Amino acid sequence: MNYTFNITKVEKSAIHEFDFDNIPFGKVFADHMFMADYIDGQWTNLTIQPMAPISTHPANMAWHYGQAIFEGMKASRDAEGNAFIFRPEMHAQRFNKSAFRMNMPQMPEDLFMQAVHTLVSMEKEWIPKQEGSAMYIRPFMYATDHSIGIKVSNTYRFIILVLPVGPYYNHPVKLLAQDKYIRAVVGGVGEAKAAGNYAAAMYPTTLAKEAGFDQVVWLDGVEKKYIQEVGTMNIFFVINNEILTPALDGAILDGITRNSLITLFKDQGYKVTERRITIDEVMEAGKNGNLTEIFGSGTAAVVAPVSTLQHNEEIVELDTNNRPISLWAYETINGMRNRTIEDKFGWLSPAK
Ligand code: COI
Secondary structure (H helix, E strand, O other): OOOOOEEOOOOOOOHHHOOOOOOOOOOOOOOEEEEEEEEOOEEEEEEEEEOOOOOOOOOEHHHHHOOEEEOOEEEEEOOOOOEEEEOHHHHHHHHHHHHHHOOOOOOOHHHHHHHHHHHHHHOHHHOOOOOOOEEEEEEEEEEOOEOOOOOOOOOEEEEEEEEEEOOOOOOOEEEEEOOOOOOOOOOOOOOOOEHHHHHHHHHHHHHHHHOOOOEEEOEOOOOOOEEOOOOOOEEEEEEOOEEEEEOOOOOOOOOHHHHHHHHHHHHOOOEEEEEOOEHHHHHHHHHOOOEEEEEEEEOOOEEEEEEEEEEOOEEEEOOOOOOHHHHHHHHHHHHHHOOOOOOOOOOEEEOO
16 A cells, blocks of 8 residues: 655755764654554554654653553665665564554554655665664654553554664673563563563663673573573674574564574574573683674664673673674675675665
């Protein structure tokens, strides 16, 4: 189906005020956003409008009871300036899985795709060409009934923001595995990209940051033994030349970069295993020298090398100047995005 969007353009673009040589992550937005409302069982008010604050009723249910989900994907440009979006259909599908789990309405995949494509095409001059930079695309949905009292909202708003971003991490990441706080349990909402998952991670992450780490590596909520993910990214280990990543169990985000890396590694002939991985075996492999790389994967983080992992009193330090596997993965994903490496799996969707 072809949807009609009501488009209002800014009088003057802010792009000339933006410093493409100093691109922060998440602070500066392109000129326009997409917006739609879910009312009486239909998506309506489909608009592209100038990026600006919106007013919300103080009893807006998302603020009180947390029905709020989001996605994160990226667009890039080739040397000729053509814009491409990385695996948008996977993000549309994951968005709807999150919506289902949070008892929110489905967003028709064709509407999601048309909105993303139209907005990215309109804003393609905002896509940075600098190494490690991209346009970040943030679709999100939240409950909009105003009501005090817990119930499923009948109305929702869907918005897409687009913003030029630099690297999420500009240094190797230091991780803390701790046993006190948990992120998710099987049967909970860990695999949904629900806003509350990120809220729940804030306090333990603040404690980890105060102790000199960048992030927490989450352990399973029952035995506090099995590694799940980092919260800002999925996690991979290279032990005895085998690439390991925790198997998806419902408590871990089904990362699209994770999925892409597994495909790329297998295609390159690496042994890749998705299974339950204990923190003890990783620390042990670190001690005996069999652990050669740890890295995170995510839309924002891309492929982020880990320099330090601490669990209780044990610390593993890794030489991030010697990380052939994660460096290859980073360069391959980035090369595909800027079209200097063949898009062998058809992951890039030309913005239209
Ligand atoms: C992403 O990688 O897109 C995320 O949503 C994670 C967040 C740290 C920005």
